[in-house]
Amino acid sequence: MPLCPTAWISEAADELGEIISPLGPENQEAIVASPSDTAQVAAVLSFAKKRKLTVNPAGGGTKQQWGRGGVPQIYLSLARLNRVIEHPWQDLTCSVQAGCIWTNLQRVLAIQGQFVALDPLFPKRATVGGILAANDSGTLRHRYGSLRDLVIGMTLVLADGTIVKAGGKVVKNVAGYDLPKLLTGSLGTLAVITQANFRLHSLPRYTQVFMVAAPHVLRFQALLNEIRASHLITQALYVSVSEQQTQLTIALDAHPEAHQDAILRDMIQREGLVLEEASADGWAVLREALFVPEATVLRISTLPIQVCQFLDYLQRTNQRIDIRSVSLAIGLHWVAMRGSAEKIRELVCELRSNRDYRGLTVSVLQAGSGVEIEAFDLPDSTLDVMRAIKAQFDADNILNPGKYFS
Amino acid sequence: MASLLTLALISELRGIVGERGLITAANQLQTYECDGLTAFRIPPLAVLLPESTKQVQGILRICDRERIPFVGRGAGTGLSGGALPSENSLVISLARMNRILNIDIPNQQITVQPGVINANVTAAVSPQGYFYAPDPSSQTVCSIGGNIAENAGGAHCLKYGFTVTHILELTVVLPNGDIATFGSKTLDTPGYDLSGVFVGSEGTLGIATEATLRIVRKPETIQVILAAFDTISSAAQSVSDVIASGLLPAAMEIMDRLSIEAAEISVHPNYPSCEALLLIELDGPEVEVNLQMTSVIEICKKNAAWETRLAVDEKARFLVWKGRKAAFAAAGRLSPNYIVQDGVIPRTSLPTVLQQLNAMAAKEGLRVTNVFHAGDGNLHPIVLYDRDNPGEEERAIDLSLRILEVCVQAGGSITGEHGVGREKQCSMSYMFADPDLETMQRVRRAFDPLNLANPEKIFPTPRLCGERSRGAYAPHPIETSGIAEVF
Structure with missing residues (x-):
């Protein structure tokens, strides 16, 4: 085959110059655009809009497999927009470009003893924009809420190249619609996030992490309920289940003189279990280990009081699938499944039609090889509105087409 | 007006909500012609009081079919005119859906x-x-x-x-x-x-x-400290110092002398008489709250608080908060009329912005009292005026809107919790440029393509605001050179 670039690629080279580069010899149908500021992102999108080219906004590339998406014509890398713009620490806020790696942002904020109170997946590679687009969160959610509670403003570029400022730089702000919330979790289908403003918290000072092992997950539910209803300042509370072990992790963050560890120890003892000290990075290790290449990884929501019951059901329901999970006590589960693709598909379908668990939702973040299944089970009553929003923001369907809707 | 609401339509609406659920008598409609922002009044065509989701659905199906705008209404306490009826609109009061x-x-x-x-x-x-x-x-x-x-x-x-x-x-x-x-x-x-x-x-x-x-x-323990200061600046500095020390109180509020006096006359909270009163509430495990309160008191004293008073038991705390929460209504004791504003600023600009506001008020010859959520920089300047003095209401409204401009210039927002409504829709252009507002309109069109739900709110319109003269947005060179377009 002759190496002849398609017409639009040479046109892109003329219009966008050094912003773009070829993807590589194996793909002659797509380009990489690496803008260095919001205006250049706008230029790329204006070009894409004009030529009706599909665009895949990308941060660190750690969650690109979430949701279905076709092969785009333009990979829009935000990697060069990587600066922390400002950190007015006395206002407990910050502004950061979307391509900034999560740990790089946290390192800057930590200088003043602050942080964005979120512990997302792959923080050393994932970017601010990607984490926002995917609405990822972790154990800190138990105490601080999710991204929608932390993001206070954004700079966006719409599919037609329009640059838009949404929200603001102050924590309290109800002027107009809260577009940052709409964009959080939109998987790059509505606009490209180029900058975000966050509210910050002081770094926890007294964190103590404990773990409890049990022979069976059902042993934990009463304990979870009791801890959630207690006055313990709980920073993290999650259950992890694998073939090897079933354990509960609790992180407390109260002043040592409050002796909350002793209160916790009493609770655990009353359940006939043993409290041990644990390492602080257990969460990240356990959760990231779920995302091995061959696994199908699901994000599942249940009611808080059904967490352990659900995990038990999951273990019993199909014993030929290897299942590992980490589950927040507030009812969010990340579940990795390995085994026959067909059996996994059946299990996901069964979960989606299960009515024993009120509010149960199952999203396929990563499909293992041969597992053919819809990534998201969007609620029927909202589909029309979601499609209408997508049509308003991206009428030509150039931004991540197919991620949410076919 | 009545022509829009034909007898057939009235009868159809009555069929949905029943006789008790439909108000059309002019004297009864008066109750619904404004919300807490009484300076704006428009009578609705009719008021409906549905009792179920199905009834609301029935009403909105008719509005959709007949292209009749509708305005939802809760208790009517809003301060920005959000529940103000539009011309020729139906008001849908949710007051009976109270289970x-x-x-x-x-x-x-x-x-x-x-x-x-x-x-x-x-x-x-x-x-x-x-x-x-x-x-x-x-x-x-x-x-x-x-x-x-x-x-x-x-x-x-x-x-x-x-x-x-x-x-x-x-x-x-x-x-x-x-x-x-x-x-x-x-x-x-x-x-x-x-x-x-x-x-x-x-x-x-x-x-x-x-x-x-x-x-x-509910937290294990709650404690509230009242600290009296000679200047708003030193109270504001204490707030910044508390935040800088890494504490996150449940609430931090400042009241100035006028609002303290008004609260005192109104609900007798027995506040110290001072220029600036700082209220800080801490909650959490008892031992931790005790320790934190010690450092909060130290911070206040360092900033020259001349009295610190702790309220621990529920009755004492209730009284402290009663005084604070009565502040808006108590403004009525200071002046026949008043406007409560809701601007937000970055916490650190509190002292400078307050100085600016005082200067503006003095120049205008109007009194402005301040009660604010100091912890998150949400100001509630209350502009006092007398409607009976010719021109004073206009000057008060103008001053209150200029205060919002100052807030935006300081990097803040025109509203922290009261909403834009009718009152501040023209001020939206201080904060947002046309493309920003147009993007919000995309959301609106996705939900409400016929523009029937509470129309003429939030967004500036040429009819109400004239041609825009200000805006936060300056075109980037890439636009002026034609590489990118702004729609």
């Missing part, structure tokens, strides 16, 4: 109809040791539906977040009459965060008819 539908303590949630009064939510879960955190000053009379429309805040949102933080699931009747469920009783519903954008949309995207709210465990 608590389900209390689920183990999952820490409660499901209510929109007409339920905010304080009644806490009352319903208080015996089990829980509370509903958003606490606007009007919480004893305002409704959850109105709180959702405005994304209401309150003194305690510094620590606990706003209404939106506490909304898990909403049943919404969309402007075309379809019924949708936004969010879920569980977390992270797949797809776009529709409840996130619906909350705070001021009734322009539909009508919420049911809400599942997150409730919060």
